Amino acid sequence: MSLVKIERLATGVKGFDKLISGGIPRGFFVAVVGEPGTGKTIFGIHYAWQGVKENDKIIYVTTEESRESIIRQAKMFGMNLDEAVDSNKMIIIDALMKNTNDEWTLNETDIDELVKKIIDAKKKLGYGRARLVIDSMSTFWLDKPAMARIYSYNIKRVLYKWDFTALLTSQYAITTSSAFGWGVEHVADGIIRFGRRIVGGELKRYVLVEKMRQTPHDLRVHYITIEDKIGMKIEEATELRQEDVSMPEKLKKQLKNHEGI
Ligand SMILES: Nc1ncnc2c1ncn2[C@@H]1O[C@H](COP(=O)(O)OP(=O)(O)OP(=O)(O)O)[C@@H](O)[C@H]1O
Numbered sequence: 001m002s003l004v005k006i007e008r009l010a011t012g013v014k015g016f017d018k019l020i021s022g023g024i025p026r027g028f029f030v031a032v033v034g035e036p037g038t039g040k041t042i043f044g045i046h047y048a049w050q051g052v053k054e055n056d057k058i059i060y061v062t063t064e065e066s067r068e069s070i071i072r073q074a075k076m077f078g079m080n081l082d083e084a085v086d087s088n089k090m091i092i093i094d095a096l097m098k099n100t101n102d103e104w105t106l107n108e109t110d111i112d113e114l115v116k117k118i119i120d121a122k123k124k125l126g127y128g129r130a131r132l133v134i135d136s137m138s139t140f141w142l143d144k145p146a147m148a149r150i151y152s153y154n155i156k157r158v159l160y161k162w163d164f165t166a167l168l169t170s171q172y173a174i175t176t177s178s179a180f181g182w183g184v185e186h187v188a189d190g191i192i193r194f195g196r197r198i199v200g201g202e203l204k205r206y207v208l209v210e211k212m213r214q215t216p217h218d219l220r221v222h223y224i225t226i227e228d229k230i231g232m233k234i235e236e237a238t239e240l241r242q243e244d245v246s247m248p249e250k251l252k253k254q255l256k257n258h259e260g261i
Pocket residue numbers: 034035036037038039040041042043076171226227228229
């Protein structure tokens with residue numbers, strides 16, 4: 001048995017925590033990556049809701065969906081995020097409601113403004129263990145993919161002291177060589193990759209823990225399901241091998257060249 005006792009945060013996704021020795025180590029910045037529609041946002045919602053149940057402070061940044069959309073999605077799985085917001089346990093920062101005077105809206109998708117808002121939100125929520133979800137980081141470097149790595153590094157460096165355990169989502173499009181960013185992964189303490197496959201004419205989603213520092217983690221690809229009223233669940237391990245699902249070497253190289261750092 002390990003002598004090192006690490007505090008781990010449960011993710012709230014049924015069957016997931018046992019893949020990572022009980023949960024995400026406190027203080028970690030974890031990249032949640034994958035193609036569109038694979039479950040990144042829903043994973044983030046479960047993680048936030050678990051925090052509400054454990055009385056953590058929650059900051060949820062949504063850049064591509066509205067605040068209402070996140071609340072509605074959560075409600076489909078029986079999670080009342082709006083109550084958490086009303087009772088000052090959670091702040092949802094939105095990047096879509098431009099030109100409003102809303103306190104928790106980002107007027108620019110600018111990394112400095114993002115960090116400032118997150119710190120303001122943390123001060124407002126008060127001391128104590130906090131969960132941060134940024135969904136998605138890709139928005140901040142859409143027009144400047146070369147900045148992905150340095151932005152990710154800065155976020156971690158600045159927010160490190162604020163007692164966050166963070167999930168940072170990031171997309172990549174497997175069919176194009178345009179870099180949505182290949183940056184979060186470089187600085188992250190963990191990488192959780194979601195993906196999808198057509199198996200026997202049916203869309204199957206899967207998850208793979210590619211990296212989790214200080215953690216003996218499962219190395220297999222597991223199917224997942226997303227069901228109405230229930231949310232995400234981890235199913236049995238698949239026969240897929242890591243090389244079947246990880247990013248092709250050629251694409252990795254293209255992204256790296258594009259990044260230029
Ligand atoms: N109530 C529901 N019941 C069943 N499946 C649902 C429900 N709500 C969402 N889903 C499934 O979850 C998928 C969306 O997952 P999610 O939004 O987490 O993906 P994502 O990885 O964040 O995608 P993107 O990169 O586009 O943001 C939908 O395409 C749908 O298949």
